[in-house]
Amino acid sequence: MSNEPSPASTARERVGFIGLGVMGAPMAGHLARAGHAVSVYDLAPGAAQRLAESQPGITARASLREVAAHSDVIVTMLPNGRVVREVVFADDGLLAGWARGGLLLDTSSAEPWITRETAARLAEHGIAMVDAPVSGAAWGAQAAELVFMVGGAQADVARARPLLDAMGRAVFHLGALGAGHTMKCLNNLITAVTLTATAEGLAIGTRAGLDPAVMTDVLNEATGGSWITRTHIHQRVISRSFDDPFKLELMLKDMGIAVDLARELGMPAPISEEGRRLWQQADTARGPGVSVSELVRWVETEAGTEIRSATSPR
16 A cells, blocks of 8 residues: 555546446545546436535536546446446447546446456557556445555556545555456455355354354454454344345456456366355345345345344344
């Protein structure tokens, strides 16, 4: 992680922001509050206009081309690399309105190989790219506490750094373009497998007569503790809310990227393969659009045991 001061010369670059969901909207707001003129666009009807009306310094644009025409740096927060590619290269996409010298800062969770392909095509038009996916969930986006995993050329990362600093608390430059997206899929793979093992262990303990709330407290003081036990079990499972805003299908997508990467590298990854298979079953069973927390509800169904405590609501 670099703690070098950000170059002051880039502090007032015009910024475009594409993708105004639970992460993107607050991220765009932080950029405006940092003094950037921010142009925004989203496919969801009214999303850009609502954000512009609620936040000084943000202007809703009618098209991707119009965003590009008013931007030096464009930030994307989209579902995957294919969508990013489409947004850039569509007939009326970003490239149609973007001048040479621009920078694409992709904070989406995307496939590293698609990122490198997109960057190569952009370079032919004099536009650079940095991949900077995030960790920190919706609350991190709202509080400007995101952690950025960054890939790209040193000069391009330095140019992007003021924007990253405005939106987050830590920036890790992992290497060449695509390194950030590689780290992101691996981070989510590890998180997903941890959630699976934790849920299954708590279900076993609950069936054996232990209180899962106390079990979670023990894990948080012992070697089995994790980000999952600290921030998810009491808050989402024992509370029976199952309301994490991150989607199960997006976690499954990131697991798939990691497994595909292992295959591309020619290395076995049996734990990851099995984890992906289980998450695929959960995704099929729980249906589209559900919270990542629903993975635990699927584990409960398979185990025939609810992870309930005496403190859980009835």
